[in-house]
Amino acid sequence: MRYWLFKTEPDSFSIDDLAHRPDGTEGWDGVRNYQARNFMRDQMSVDDLAFIYHSSCKVPGIAGLAKVSQTGLVDPTQFEPESKYYDPKATLEQPRWHMVALTFVEKFNQVLPLSMIKQQPNITKLGLVQKGSRLSIMPVAPNEFEQLLELARKP
DNA sequence: GCCAACGTTGGC
DNA sequence: GCCAACGTTGGC
Numbered sequence A: 001m002r003y004w005l006f007k008t009e010p011d012s013f014s015i016d017d018l019a020h021r022p023d024g025t026e027g028w029d030g031v032r033n034y035q036a037r038n039f040m041r042d043q044m045s046v047d048d049l050a051f052i053y054h055s056s057c058k059v060p061g062i063a064g065l066a067k068v069s070q071t072g073l074v075d076p077t078q079f080e081p082e083s084k085y086y087d088p089k090a091t092l093e094q095p096r097w098h099m100v101a102l103t104f105v106e107k108f109n110q111v112l113p114l115s116m117i118k119q120q121p122n123i124t125k126l127g128l129v130q131k132g133s134r135l136s137i138m139p140v141a142p143n144e145f146e147q148l149l150e151l152a153r154k155p
Numbered sequence B, C: 001g002c003c004a005a006c007g008t009t010g011g012c
Helices: A015-020 A034-043 A114-119 A142-153
Strands: A003-008 A025-027 A049-054 A061-074 A098-113 A137-139
Touching: A003 A061, A015 A049, A015 A061, A015 A098, A025 A061, A034 A098, A034 A137, A049 A098, A049 A142, A061 A114, A061 A142, A098 A114, A098 A142, A114 A142
Parallel strands: A003 A049
Antiparallel strands: A003 A137, A025 A098, A049 A061, A061 A098
C-alpha cells in the first residue's frame, strides 16, 4: 500500500467535484508529464490512498482524501483532437498516457494550507516542500502521510 | 501579474 | 546527444 498526492486546480476540478461524481469516481485524465504518468502506470495499486491538493488558488493546500479505485486505464483524451490534452503521437495500439481512477473518501473540514505544511519540522521528504518541485502527482512517505492526515483532520 | 524553476522541443 | 529557446507551473 502506497500513499500519493494529486494536484488539481479547484477552478477546474476540486474535491467537491470529485465527491459529486457518480460513485465519487473520476478517471484522472489530462496528465502530460512522464514522471507523473509513470507513477500512475507502474506504481499505483487499488486502495492506495491519495491526498487531493488544491493548487493555483487562494489557499493552496490539501483539501481531501481519495483512494485509487482502478489502475491500468488509458487516458481517452489523448485520442480526441478537440481536447486540449490531444496527443497526435498517441495511437490506440500504442497509447502514451495512462491513468488511474480515484474515488472520493473524505473532505477535510478545512484545507490544510501549504504554508502550514511547510512549517512542520518532520515533513521534509514531501515534494511539495522541496524547492522547484512541480510534479502534479507525487509519492508521500507513510510517516509523513500519517502526520499530514492527522493535521488535516483537526477540527 | 510576476517570475523562478522546470520540462520539452527541435536544430545542429 | 547537446543545449538554447520556449512554454508551463504554481506560489506569492
